[in-house]
Amino acid sequence: MPKNSDLLRDPDGLRRTSLTTRILAVNIFALAMLAGGFFYLDSYRSQLIDARLEETSTQVRLIAEAFAVTPSAGRPALLGKLGMLTDTRLRVYTLSSRSVGQGSPPFDSWSVSGPTYQLRDPAQEEWQKRIARFLDRAIDVVVGADKPEHYEEPKRDLAANWPEIQQAIATRDITTSVKRAPDRTPMITAATVVPATPSMPRQILLSTENQRDITRIVRAERLRLGVVLLIVVLISVSLSLFLARTIVRPLRRLALAAHRVRLGRAREVQVPRLPARRDEIGTLARALSDMSMAIRQRIDATEAFAADVTHELKNPLASLRGAVDSLTMVQDPGLQQQLIDVIRDDVGRLDRLITDIAEASRVDAELARARFETIDLGTMIEGLLASRESRGRNGEVRVAFARPHKGTAVVFGDGSRLTRVIENLVENAVSFSPAKGLVQVAATRDGEDVVIWVEDEGPGVPSEAREAIFNRFHSDRPDGETFGRHSGLGLAIAKAIVEGHNGSIAAMDRDNAPHGAKFVIRLPAASR
DSSP: OHHHHHHHHHEEEEEEHHHHHHHHHHHHHHHHHHHHHHHHHHHHHHHHHHHHHHHHHHHHHHHHHHHHHHGGGHHHHHHHHHHHHHHHEEEEEOOOOOOTOOOOOOOOOOHHHOOOOOOGGGGGSSSHHHHHHHHHHHOOOOOOOOOEEEEEOOOSSSSOOOOOHHHHHTSSSOEEEEEEOOTEEEEEEEEEEOOTTTTSEEEEEEEEEOOHHHHHHHHHHHHHHHHHHHHHHHHHEEEEEEEEIIIIHHHHHHHHHHHHHHTOOOOOOOOOTTTOOOHHHHHHHEEEEHHHHHHHHHHHHHHHHHHHHHHHHHHHHHHHHHHHHTTOOOOOHHHHHHHHHHHHHHHHHHHHHHHHHHHHHHHHHHHHHOOEOOOOOOHHHHHHHHHHHHHTTTTTOOEEOOOOOOTTEEEEEEEEHHHHHHHHHHHHHHHHOOEEEEEEEEEEETTTTEEEEEEOSSOOOOGGTGGGSSSOOOOOOOOTTTTSSSSSHHHHHHHHHHHHHEEEEEEEOTTOSOOOOEEEEEEOOOOO
């Protein structure tokens, strides 16, 4: 069983991803697209290295040609100067004719100019450099970067120990390669055969260069991208939390209130209306609040209706029970007949009461499912009054109808329900009218509404009771009427039907008459 606190966090008792998490996930996904810039950095580094390889290839060819045409005495100075200018280490290996691949120790430009680069030991560098190399390794793993071979100087600096030289000899072309120094910076090597001259033995030129600036450029770009990404992350997370606060929290409050209403605590729950919110969430909050109030009113009305039904049923049942109990003890045929008449009246009263109760309880539901159609109230009322007259329902009371022109009093609604409204009002007017009295019925168009009124010459409705008469089981009846002839639901049913048609009904005094009641119904007119 889930705990109540769990239900309040998740009213359906299910663990789902919260809206806050989803907002963050969407924004983080967008940031992940920005983080894809690190893949671009790997491509950018590859382009830099390719450009340097091409530059080195051209540079080695030019140096080899210059070396070949320079007199022997000036070659050491030439190599030293060119090495300094290009930040490279230039070595020339002389190849013996008997052992082409072996050769002898080279002539080295560093012996003239001194070192032009230094291979750094990572263990001796500062912690910032170690962090930078760690980031290099991590990003290389993420982007799947190529892993160059480690650069190592041969133990014996001979031509045979350099694969680049062996490949250049085999292909008779310039050979370049990229390797990785101990501190993960690129080492570019290039080898080419020096153009032969009649007076010089066969020689080969090897160039090595530590392209540390490539690593610096890539790291600088990565730092700028990282700073931008960090700023965007902070802004995105802040906006996500702001959205979560302005969207998720109000929705959570509304969900918790709705959950409490569902648990049957409608009278205790105040659904927040969020009056300061003028957006969709504010509209939703006010709609939910209004809905909860409507539910509360419906619950109160249902409970009051159930209590009234219980009270109204008890009276005829008590009378019926007393008559049945007395019937077994009375021997006088006259008294027995009186008791049987009482039983018959009580049964009829119960039948009318139950019928009207059923009608009142299903009015709203049936109106919600009804298919409205265009109705001419003039024709409908004329047929209803003719039917009452033929059945003698009006007794000694006269009923007059001022029939409107055809098409004047046209509404959109449920014909059977509207007939019930007019029937209830006419029946009520006839019951309150004196003998030979006159009940007047009329219908006409008034602007965008159709107005129907029913007038009688009875005692009228006191001003203080004009709202109460539409309550269920209201019991004010005309003098002399046999008790139990009416359930007190007729006007309540009429009001429910009229309001279900977006109309209104009201009781008032007759115009220019000393007494009598007038009931006025206003319904929206059908579009022409």
